[in-house]
Amino acid sequence: xxxxxxxxxxxxxxxxxxxxxxxxxxxxxxxxxxxxxxxxxxxxxxxxxxxxxxxxxxxxxxxxxxxxxxxxxxxxxxxxxxxxxxxxxxxxxxxxxxxxxxxxxxxxxxxxxxxxxxxxxxxxxxxxxxxxxxxxxxxxxxxxxxxxxxxxxxxxxxxxxxxxxxxxxxxxxxxxxxxxxxxxxxxxxxxxxxxxxxxxxxxxxxxxxxxxxxxxxxxxxxxxxxxxxxxxxxxxxxxxxxxxxxxxxxxxxxxxxxxxxxxxxxxxxxxxxxxxxxxxxxxxxxxxxxxxxxxxxxxxxxxxxxxxxxxxxxxxxxxxxxxxxxxxxxxxxxxxxxxxxxxxxxxxxxxxxxxxxxxxxxxxxxxxxxxxxxxxxxxxxxxxxxxxxxxxxxxxxxxxxxxxxxxxxxxxxxxxxxxxxxxxxxxxxxxxxxxxxxxxxxxxxxxxxx
Amino acid sequence: xxxxxxxxxxxxxxxxxxxxxxxxxxxxxxxxxxxxxxxxxxxxxxxxxxxxxxxxxxxxxxxxxxxxxxxxxxxxxxxxxxxxxxxxxxxxxxxxxxxxxxxxxxxxxxxxxxxxxxxxxxxxxxxxxxxxxxxxxxxxxxxxxxxxxxxxxxxxxxxxxxxxxxxxxxxxxxxxxxxxxxxxxxxxxxxxxxxxxxxxxxxxxxxxxxxxxxxxxxxxxxxxxxxxxxxxxxxxxxxxxxxxxxxxxxxxxxxxxxxxxxxxxxxxxxxxxxxxxxxxxxxxxxxxxxxxxxxxxxxxxxxxxxxxxxxxxxxxxxxxxxxxxxxxxxxxxxxx
Numbered sequence: 001x002x003x004x005x006x007x008x009x010x011x012x013x014x015x016x017x018x019x020x021x022x023x024x025x026x027x028x029x030x031x032x033x034x035x036x037x038x039x040x041x042x043x044x045x046x047x048x049x050x051x052x053x054x055x056x057x058x059x060x061x062x063x064x065x066x067x068x069x070x071x072x073x074x075x076x077x078x079x080x081x082x083x084x085x086x087x088x089x090x091x092x093x094x095x096x097x098x099x100x101x102x103x104x105x106x107x108x109x110x111x112x113x114x115x116x117x118x119x120x121x122x123x124x125x126x127x128x129x130x131x132x133x134x135x136x137x138x139x140x141x142x143x144x145x146x147x148x149x150x151x152x153x154x155x156x157x158x159x160x161x162x163x164x165x166x167x168x169x170x171x172x173x174x175x176x177x178x179x180x181x182x183x184x185x186x187x188x189x190x191x192x193x194x195x196x197x198x199x200x201x202x203x204x205x206x207x208x209x210x211x212x213x214x215x216x217x218x219x220x221x222x223x224x225x226x227x228x229x230x231x232x233x234x235x236x237x238x239x240x241x242x243x244x245x246x247x248x249x250x251x252x253x254x255x256x257x258x259x260x261x262x263x264x265x266x267x268x269x270x271x272x273x274x275x276x277x278x279x280x281x282x283x284x285x286x287x288x289x290x291x292x293x294x295x296x297x298x299x300x301x302x303x304x305x306x307x308x309x310x311x312x313x314x315x316x317x318x319x320x321x322x323x324x325x326x327x328x329x330x331x332x333x334x335x336x337x338x339x340x341x342x343x344x345x346x347x348x349x350x351x352x353x354x355x356x357x358x359x360x361x362x363x364x365x366x367x368x369x370x371x372x373x374x375x376x377x378x379x380x381x382x383x384x385x386x387x388x389x390x391x392x393x394x395x396x397x398x399x400x401x402x403x404x405x406x407x408x409x410x411x412x413x414x415x416x417x418x419x420x421x422x423x424x425x426x427x428x429x430x431x432x433x434x435x436x437x438x439x440x441x442x443x444x445x446x447x448x449x450x
Numbered sequence: 451x452x453x454x455x456x457x458x459x460x461x462x463x464x465x466x467x468x469x470x471x472x473x474x475x476x477x478x479x480x481x482x483x484x485x486x487x488x489x490x491x492x493x494x495x496x497x498x499x500x501x502x503x504x505x506x507x508x509x510x511x512x513x514x515x516x517x518x519x520x521x522x523x524x525x526x527x528x529x530x531x532x533x534x535x536x537x538x539x540x541x542x543x544x545x546x547x548x549x550x551x552x553x554x555x556x557x558x559x560x561x562x563x564x565x566x567x568x569x570x571x572x573x574x575x576x577x578x579x580x581x582x583x584x585x586x587x588x589x590x591x592x593x594x595x596x597x598x599x600x601x602x603x604x605x606x607x608x609x610x611x612x613x614x615x616x617x618x619x620x621x622x623x624x625x626x627x628x629x630x631x632x633x634x635x636x637x638x639x640x641x642x643x644x645x646x647x648x649x650x651x652x653x654x655x656x657x658x659x660x661x662x663x664x665x666x667x668x669x670x671x672x673x674x675x676x677x678x679x680x681x682x683x684x685x686x687x688x689x690x691x692x693x694x695x696x697x698x699x700x701x702x703x704x705x706x707x708x709x710x711x712x713x714x715x716x717x718x719x720x721x722x723x724x725x726x727x728x729x730x731x732x733x734x735x736x737x738x739x740x741x742x743x744x745x746x747x748x749x750x751x752x753x754x755x756x757x758x759x760x761x762x763x764x765x766x767x768x769x770x771x772x773x774x775x776x777x778x779x780x781x782x783x784x785x786x
Contacts, residue, residue, distance in 0.1 A: 209560075
C-alpha cells in the first residue's frame with residue numbers, strides 16, 4: 001500500500017469532505033430514485049442497502065482487518081435466515097409429538113436425540129484420535145467409531161425425520177420454531193453463523209489462504225444443500241413463509257382510523273410507513289455496528305490485527321497468537337453476516353433456500369467491499385449502498401439500453417427478442433467490470449484505509 | 451450369491467459413470483493446477499471458462515448441424531471442439547493482457563489475482579448467460595450407446611444390463627488422449643520443459659533465459675484447451691447449464707487440492723478420487739448387496755450413505771480430511 005500520494009492526505013478523524021461528498025452522492029442516487037421511479041422503490045432498495053452494508057462490514061472485518069479470504073458469505077447469511085425461522089416461526093406440536101412405528105419417543109425428541117448422537121460420534125472420533133497413540137490401531141479405531149456412530153445416527157434419525165415430515169406436509173411438515181419475537185432471531189443468527197465459523201476456522205485457518213477460500217466456498221454450498229433438503233428443519237424447498245414481523249402490517253395500518261385520517265393516500269402511506277420502520281430498525285443496528293467496528297479498529301486490538309495482517313511472522317515473533325486472533329476475527333465477521341442474514345429474512349418475511357446464489361450473496365458482497373474500500377468501515381458501508389443500488393438499477397438500465405439498440409429492428413425478430421430477454425444478465429457483466437476497474441485503477445477503493 | 455450380477459450392477463451405476471465423471475474432473479483440475487503452478491493463483495473463473503468454451507462449441511455444433519454436417523455415430527460437438535478451444539484461448543489471452551498482466555508486472559500478492567479472477571468470473575458468467583441463456587442445453591447427437599442395457603443382457607444372458615453410453619466412452623478416450631499429449635508436452639518438448647522450470651523456480655528460470663511471456667501465453671492456451679474439452683465432455687455426458695458449471699468449481703478445486711495443487715499427476719488422481727467417492731457415497735447399494743447375499747434376499751434399507759443432494763459434501767469432506775492430515779495433498783503440491 002504505497003500509493004498514498006495519489007489520494008488526499010487522510011484527516012485525523014477519518015471524516016473528511018471527500019468522504020462526506022461520496023456519501024452525499026450515493027444518497028442522491030436514492031433520492032433520485034425516489035423522484036424518478038417512486039419512493040416505495042427507493043425505500044425497498046435502501047432497506048436492502050442497509051442489510052448489504054452490514055454484510056459488507058462483516059466481510060470487511062475478515063478481509064480488511066485480518067486479510068482472511070472468506071467466500072462463504074452466502075452460507076452465513078443463510079444460517080441467519082434459518083435462525084429467523086427457528087426463533088420466530090410457531091412451533092408445530094403435532095410434528096413434535098408425532099409417533100414413530102415401533103418407537104417410544106415422540107418424533108421431535110428423537111430428531112434431537114439423533115442430532116446429539118451424530119455430534120457425539122464426531123466427538124468420540126476426535127477423542128479416539130487424540131487419546132490413542134498414532135498407528136494402524138488408531139486409524140482402525142477411528143473408522144470403527146465413525147461407522148458405528150453413523151449407523152446409530154441413521155437408525156435413530158431417519159424414522160423420526162420421516163414421521164415429522166409426514167405431518168401435514170402441505171402446510172407444515174417441520175418442527176417449527178420457538179414462536180418468540182423475531183427481533184430475538186437477529187442475535188441468534190449471529191450465534192448460529194459464529195458456530196459454523198468456529199468449526200471452519202478450527203480446521204482451515206491454520207492452512208494457506210487459498211484453502212480457506214475453498215473451504216468456505218464448500219461449506220456455503222453444504223449449508224444451502226441442508227436448507228434445501230432437510231424438510232424437518234425449515235421445510236426445504238417448500239419454503240417457510242409468513243415469518244412474523246417486528247413492525248405492523250400494511251393492512252392493519254389501513255384499517256386504523258387515526259392512520260387513515262392522517263394521509264390522503266393511505267395505501268401508499270402504509271407501505272412507506274412499514275418500510276420506514278424497517279429502515280429505522282436497520283439504521284440503529286448499522287450505526288451500532290459501525291460504532292463498535294470503529295472503536296475496535298482504533299483500539300490496541302485493532303492495531304494488533306493490522307500488524308498481524310501486514311506481517312504475520314513479525315507479529316508472532318512479538319508474541320501474538322496469530323491463529324487464535326484469526327479465528328476470533330473470522331468468527332466475529334461471520335456473526336455479523338449471520339445477523340444481516342436474519343434481518344434480511346425478517347424483511348422478506350420468508351425463507352426461500354432456492355434464492356441463495358453465490359454470485360448474489362458471496363461475490364457481490366466482495367465487490368461491495370473492494371469498491372468501497374477494504375480496511376475501512378465507512379468504505380464498506382458506502383460500497384454496500386452503492387453496489388446494491390447499481391445491482392438493482394442496472395437491470396432496468398440495461399433493458400433501456402437494449403430497447404434503444406433494438407429500436408430499429410423489425411418487431412418480433414429473433415435477435416431483438418433475444419437481446420431484450422438477455423438484458424437481465426447485464427448486471428453480472430457490469431459488476432465484474434466495476435470490480436476489475438476499481439481493483440486496477442483505485443485498488444484501495446473509494447474510501448481508502450487510513 | 452451372484453457375483454457376476456452384483457459386479458455388472460456396480461459397473462453400470464458406479465464404475466462407468468464415476469470413471470467418466472472422474473475424467474472430466476481430472477481435465478478441469480489439470481487446468482486449475484497448471485494456472486496455480488505457473489501463474490501462481492487459484493483461478494475462480496475456471497468453471498466459467500469451461501462454460502464459455504462449451505458455449506462456443508455448442509454454437510459451432512448448431513452451425514454444423516444446420517449445414518447438414520454430422521460426425522456419423524460420434525457427436526458433432528467433437529468437430530466443433532477445436533473452434534471452441536481456439537475462441538476460448540483467444541479470450542484467455544485477451545483476459546491475461548487486459549487483467550492479469552498488470553498484476554504480474556507489479557508482483558501483486560496472489561490473493562489480488564484471486565480477486566481479479568472473481569471479476570473475470572462475473573464477466574464471463576454474464577457473457578455466457580447473455581449469449582446462450584440460463585437454461586439446460588443438450589447437444590449430444592450421433593449414436594447414443596456403445597452397448598445398451600438390452601444388448602448387453604441379450605449378449606450375456608445376465609439379469610442385469612450394462613449400459614455404456616457413447617459420451618462416456620468418448621469422455622474416457624478423449625481425456626486419455628489429452629492427458630498423454632499434455633504429459634508428452636510437459637516432459638519432452640522445449641516449451642514444456644521451460645514451463646516446468648518456470649513453475650519450479652521462477653527466478654532461476656528467468657536467469658536461464660526462459661521467456662516468461664511465452665510461458666504464460668502457452669499456459670493460457672493449454673488451460674483453454676483443457677477447460678473447453680472438460681466442459682464439452684461434461685456437457686455431452688450430462689447437459690450444459692451455466693450454473694452447474696459454476697458449481698463444478700468446488701469438486702474441481704477439491705480434486706486439484708487433494709492431489710496437491712500445482713502437481714498435474716495429482717490433479718488426475720484427485721479427480722478420480724473425488725468422482726468415485728461422490729458417486730459411491732451417494733449410490734444406493736441395495737441391489738448390489740442383495741446379489742451378494744443369499745438368494746431371493748434384499749436388504750431392507752436403500753443402503754445409501756448420503757442423498758445425492760449432498761454430493762458437494764462428499765468432495766468437501768474428502769478435501770477436509772486431506773487438508774487436516776496431509777496439507778500439501780496426496781502428491782506433494784506447492785504452496786505460495
